[in-house]
Amino acid sequence: MTQNELLSKLKTIITPYVQNKEALENLTNETDFIKDLEINSANLVDVVLDVEDAFDIEIDNESMEEMLTVAASIKVIEEKLASK
Template identity: 40%
Template sequence: MTTEAIYAKLLPIIQGYLPEDVDPKEVQPDSDLTRELNINSAHLVDIVLDVEDTFDVAFANEDMENLRTMNDAIAIIHKKIN
């Protein structure tokens, strides 16, 4: 799966957990999920669960520690499925 295909499937997942005060158009590949997009840690766990279901992968604790931006998520997913 290409990076673009992963991004296309990941974007709606991330956008579904944005707080009301964050415009979905603000989501960029290098956006920090917690600091810039204001996604709280509980929703970050929900995002990971959705990603695991969508891409049929499993995130390890190390993956969670390295998950800061959409690019990080894309890299983790890409590594696991390719």
């Protein structure tokens, strides 16, 4: 799966939780889920659960804590997919 495919799938997953739709339109690797997209911490847990389902992976607590930006999330997803 390419970076663009991962990004597209991740964008689809986070869309229902995003409060700042303008930031979603300008999504980059540096986009911060809490600061830029205004996703609250409770919804971040939902995002992680949705990511686990979508990619058929398991994300441990340590990895979950890293998933605060688009780039960090993609990195975690790639690592988990590689270790399957």
